[in-house]
Amino acid sequence: MSKIQLMSHLVAGYPSDELAFTAARALVDGGADILEIQLPFSDPSADGPAIQGACTKVLERHYKTADGLAFISKLHKEFPNIPIYLMSYGSLIYTPGLEAFCKKAADCGVKGMIIPDLPFDFDEGLTAACKANGMVNIPVAAPSMSPERLEKMANAGFPYIYAALRTGITGTETSVDQATLAFIKKVGSGGSKVYGGFGISTGAQSALLGDKVEAVIAGSVFVRLITEHQNDAEALYKAVRAKAAEISHLEG
Incomplete structure (x- = not known):
């Protein structure tokens, strides 16, 4: 199988900046x-237990937005x-202020913003x-x-749309069925490229999505692995x- 585009989600600073960088x-x-780098937030509306728990741990260290942006800047320098x-x-x-924040983010190397609770x-x-x-x-x-609202978004001229492949929070497994594929098709009907995620954790799932989306999104699966191996940087890396290689089918 050919390589699948992968967008991977990380919480900035979890469990430490050093280990987040290793991840x-x-x-x-x-x-x-x-x-996709998430700034830790105390009251998320879309994140499941793995990501919410990671955010809580980082915030307990009094991690600020400026720390998250510094982490992103370091990543951009390492992986330009x-x-x-x-x-x-x-x-x-x-x-x-949106303008001030967006300027700071762009200066750190950010190419796009994903803000789930701001309606399009x-x-x-x-x-x-x-x-x-x-x-x-x-x-x-x-x-x-609603079908009408989805059609309005699809035809609003966004270069990319993030398709959450089911309702609720992320982290629990998503079944990729005909309804999922029909939803992806509707999201992309206006010409926007579609990123598809929420509950993607295996190569088998990504194989079903690979030729239907611009990139497959995976997050909670990585956060769980980071949590599991947070006391051993080498094991975490491996x-x-x-x-990531399984989900992206890196080895073909």
């Missing part, structure tokens, strides 16, 4: 094409050819602020959206790299 290196070496998307929630980027058509100016700073806003589509 990022493992992801890239394992075939990740895009790094890997696009980095910043994932966060509206209040974190709205409080300092009431985004407080996020799309414009991203465009002004050479980034893209990547809105999130969910199967729970486990994360192996899982």
